[in-house]
Amino acid sequence: MRIGAQRVVRLACVCAAVGAWGSAAQAQGTQQGTQQGTWTTKAPVPARINEVTLAAVGGKLHVMGGSVLQFTGPYHLQYDPAADSWRVRAPLPRALDHIGSVELNGKIYLIGGFVGGGVHRDGQNTAFEYDPASDTWRILAPMKAGRGSVAVVALDGKIHAIGGRSPDNAVTVATHEVYDPATNSWKELAPLPKARDHAAAGVMDGKIYFAGGRFGSSTDRTGMLDIYDPKANTWTSGPPMPTPRSGLAGAVYKGVFMVLGGEMPPNATNAENEAFDPKANAWRTLAPMPTGRHATAAAVLGDSVYLAAGSLRPGAGQVTDQTIVFTMP
Amino acid sequence: MRGRSCLPVVAVCAALAWSPNWMQEAWSQGGGSWSIRAPYPAAVNDVAVVAVGDRIHVLGGSVLGVAGPYHQEYDPGADKWFSRATLPKGLDHIGATVANGRIYTIGGFVASVHRDAQNAVYEYDPASDTWRILPPMKAGRASVGVAAINGKVHAIGGRNADGRTVATHEVYDSATNSWRELAPLPKARDHAAVVAVEGRIHVVGGRFGPPTEKTDLHDVYDPAANTWSAAPPLPTARSGLAATLYKDLVIVLGGELPPNTFSQNEAYDPRTKTWRTLTPMPAGRHGTGAAVAGGSLYVAAGSLRPGAAGVTNEMLVFTLP
Numbered sequence: 035m036r037i038g039a040q041r042v043v044r045l046a047c048v049c050a051a052v053g054a055w056g057s058a059a060q061a062q063g064t065q066q067g068t069q070q071g072t073w074t075t076k077a078p079v080p081a082r083i084n085e086v087t088l089a090a091v092g093g094k095l096h097v098m099g100g101s102v103l104q105f106t107g108p109y110h111l112q113y114d115p116a117a118d119s120w121r122v123r124a125p126l127p128r129a130l131d132h133i134g135s136v137e138l139n140g141k142i143y144l145i146g147g148f149v150g151g152g153v154h155r156d157g158q159n160t161a162f163e164y165d166p167a168s169d170t171w172r173i174l175a176p177m178k179a180g181r182g183s184v185a186v187v188a189l190d191g192k193i194h195a196i197g198g199r200s201p202d203n204a205v206t207v208a209t210h211e212v213y214d215p216a217t218n219s220w221k222e223l224a225p226l227p228k229a230r231d232h233a234a235a236g237v238m239d240g241k242i243y244f245a246g247g248r249f250g251s252s253t254d255r256t257g258m259l260d261i262y263d264p265k266a267n268t269w270t271s272g273p274p275m276p277t278p279r280s281g282l283a284g285a286v287y288k289g290v291f292m293v294l295g296g297e298m299p300p301n302a303t304n305a306e307n308e309a310f311d312p313k314a315n316a317w318r319t320l321a322p323m324p325t326g327r328h329a330t331a332a333a334v335l336g337d338s339v340y341l342a343a344g345s346l347r348p349g350a351g352q353v354t355d356q357t358i359v360f361t362m363p
Numbered sequence: 364m365r366g367r368s369c370l371p372v373v374a375v376c377a378a379l380a381w382s383p384n385w386m387q388e389a390w391s392q393g394g395g396s397w398s399i400r401a402p403y404p405a406a407v408n409d410v411a412v413v414a415v416g417d418r419i420h421v422l423g424g425s426v427l428g429v430a431g432p433y434h435q436e437y438d439p440g441a442d443k444w445f446s447r448a449t450l451p452k453g454l455d456h457i458g459a460t461v462a463n464g465r466i467y468t469i470g471g472f473v474a475s476v477h478r479d480a481q482n483a484v485y486e487y488d489p490a491s492d493t494w495r496i497l498p499p500m501k502a503g504r505a506s507v508g509v510a511a512i513n514g515k516v517h518a519i520g521g522r523n524a525d526g527r528t529v530a531t532h533e534v535y536d537s538a539t540n541s542w543r544e545l546a547p548l549p550k551a552r553d554h555a556a557v558v559a560v561e562g563r564i565h566v567v568g569g570r571f572g573p574p575t576e577k578t579d580l581h582d583v584y585d586p587a588a589n590t591w592s593a594a595p596p597l598p599t600a601r602s603g604l605a606a607t608l609y610k611d612l613v614i615v616l617g618g619e620l621p622p623n624t625f626s627q628n629e630a631y632d633p634r635t636k637t638w639r640t641l642t643p644m645p646a647g648r649h650g651t652g653a654a655v656a657g658g659s660l661y662v663a664a665g666s667l668r669p670g671a672a673g674v675t676n677e678m679l680v681f682t683l684p
Binding site for chain 2: 080081082083102103104105107108109111122125129151350353355
């Protein structure tokens with residue numbers, strides 16, 4: 035009896051050790067060319083959460099909101115890269131998933147989100163501001179209407195909330211609102227040329243890049259790239275993303291706009307890591323993630339791009355606690 | 364190079380993870396054997412586990428300290444999980460049992476750690492996949508031990524809304540849809556193992572306050588006399604237990620005592636009035652429950668380390684010859 039137990043404990047140890055080595059092996063395996071970057075893994079998120087949002091502030095990574103078995107929580111975790119460890123921070127003012135988020139002037143802004151209890155339900159118009167110094171949340175003026183799966187970026191000291199899905203889950207919207215922290219108010223700007231959600235957005239050289247996403251159902255995906263010029267308040271088309279997909283993570287990193295992952299129900303997720311280079315006006319392919327995933331987000335912290343949690347399979351399939359890190363010279 | 368040399372071992376481990384047969388052979392001993400099944404579709408702590416109609420139901424629980432109304436049903440034949448109607452409220456540390464073909468959930472906390480114990484009582488009908496709200500207990504309790512005798516649901520011990528352990532013993536009668544009080548536990552405690560066998564209720568182990576105040580006490584309730592009597596103590600004093608009746612034995616599994624968890628699997632035989640040690644779980648755990656379906660005992664989710672650390676989605680199955 036005892037021998038059986040000891041054998042199993044020893045095997046568990048071997049497997050744990052191999053798990054650690056496995057990540058090193060994985061990083062090496064993707065080192066086809068260092069120009070395309072490399073992936074490594076870090077301490078896992080202390081929970082398996084789907085449909086989270088990520089933002090980096092003050093040298094730390096924050097993972098916020100999300101759902102477990104389709105129930106949303108006000109989850110808020112902070113990762114310290116120096117210690118490679120996680121800790122729980124002040125929960126969100128309310129439980130939401132599919133939140134849009136961005137960092138601006140040392141604070142995190144959360145925009146919209148779904149309330150859960152199902153898929154894409156009851157998109158909210160809420161806006162919250164997190165102050166990492168005091169570990170407190172503040173409730174801001176709401177958007178004009180509820181939206182979840184909305185893309186959020188910061189440009190010229192203001193926060194843009196673009197596209198998303200309306201409260202009834204039937205309508206993908208082209209809405210583009212901007213929040214001014216100085217006046218705590220929203221105003222409308224030029225809408226997207228074509229309504230979509232589950233897209234990725236980033237800011238480079240004073241312009242907003244909005245890539246991919248879906249027009250309605252999760253299989254109705256696109257590779258469209260739209261570029262917003264705030265001076266003219268107009269959108270123009272850019273070269274389409276090579277792999278049309280939705281359920282994306284996006285980050286601006288080392289002068290390129292990286293678009294990561296995605297889902298294509300019923301069986302596929304995307305491992306793609308494609309980056310738009312505004313100088314070349316072209317997309318290039320970077321080292322793909324170790325596995326396909328969606329329902330996560332990306333944030334730049336130090337010299338790397340971080341992704342955490344989300345799902346390795348479509349919908350709420352194989353929800354993960356992985357933290358993966360991309361670095362490119 | 365270092366990474367590459369490990370790849371075959373990775374493959375072996377991956378294969379092992381998908382090979383319950385191997386697990387079963389390696390663990391097969393006189394004290395029963397453990398293997399793994401399809402994981403619970405989430406990593407959730409402080410769940411309740413019951414069986415009805417040869418299906419396992421996993422109820423409630425918490426993620427990062429937030430309780431959810433989670434409800435999943437496991438089909439042992441298909442080795443698959445199905446989403447079922449969610450609880451009327453997000454709760455963890457629920458007490459649960461089955462009577463008259465229905466699941467009863469009693470009390471529970473709304474948040475971690477041990478916050479705001481509720482007096483809520485719900486009844487689940489598996490045929491219609493619906494929940495019904497029943498009359499509440501007289502006061503909020505969670506981590507309460509629940510067992511059914513003669514179609515009546517007994518709620519024993521637990522922790523109240525002020526965070527104190529209680530000796531309270533109430534019984535719910537579905538015929539009258541009402542609660543009444545019975546003889547309290549000889550000593551207040553919670554996080555215990557509570558199992559009905561041969562018309563009596565066994566309350567084993569648990570804690571008087573913090574996890575360090577664990578106990579090996581074993582009290583047996585006789586409903587005919589409405590009295591408690593002492594029985595042989597649990598060999599390993601512990602709390603945060605999973606328990607069920609399996610092959611006429613009161614099986615008491617796991618537990619926590621920071622910085623460790625227990626993998627112990629100790630069984631009380633009411634005929635011989637003795638404890639015996641069975642094959643321990645593959646790793647220590649707590650925050651879970653146990654239930655029997657199709658001749659095997661199942662343990663789902665919970666935590667591998669104390670508190671809310673190492674929350675797992677593992678589904679273990681134990682079989683005694």
